[in-house]
Amino acid sequence: MLFLLFALVMSAEALHTLSKKVGDTFTIEFPSNPSTGYTWSLVEPEGNAGEILELVEDKFISSVSNRDPNAPRKVGAPGTHQFTFRALKSGTNDFEFIHHRPWEQKNPAPEVYRITID
Template sequence: MKTFGSIVVILLGMGLSACHSPSSTGIAKTHIYTLKQKCPTLMEMKVGEILLFNAPENPSTGYQWQLAQPVQNFKTEETFLQKDAEDGAVGVGRIKTFKFTAQKPGQDLIELVYVRSWESAKQPEQLWQCRIRIS
């Protein structure tokens, strides 16, 4: 009976040691923003964390979201999701997503502008900014 009790204690210990919080499992924290949400004055992130920015755009009007300046401490990816529309529909909008993955410690300014490529970006139609410190 002593052996059975020892085995149960060992198995319970092994089971409990397998329980980890999300931060210790290597799952990166993701910060999600839309055009309607402002970023904090200075956001604190860690290497490996992700910032997602989602905003509507309609390229048929010429307006598109783009980075106003390159970022130094992030890997940047852009994707879009086309909105549902009937076949042959023109001028259909979409949701553009920027994914910023923190690569190294430092500070960066993410500045996204909604502009027409042939017009001056000094007066963007819309602007979204986020100053970030990565540790």
């Protein structure tokens, strides 16, 4: 019983909530270092979840280029993985992002964003 309560509390902490308006463009960011083999991926939403948002851009930005856009990219430098979305229509859905090595079969716990569009 105590374990179940702990699991529910832990899963509740992993839920992030965002509220946006139709037409808004916004970015969700995660710390990243793709040279380790790990990358962030958006899990394909189920049902009509994908209808409320459009993925505009999915990119990695090196922390070196954040400080100086003219600096050469350094192999192995950490940075930020950015997912930029445009809100298309009203609704609420959960979107899951996973930090994984694409060739590995284990399923890591996702970061879940509950996004409401007004």
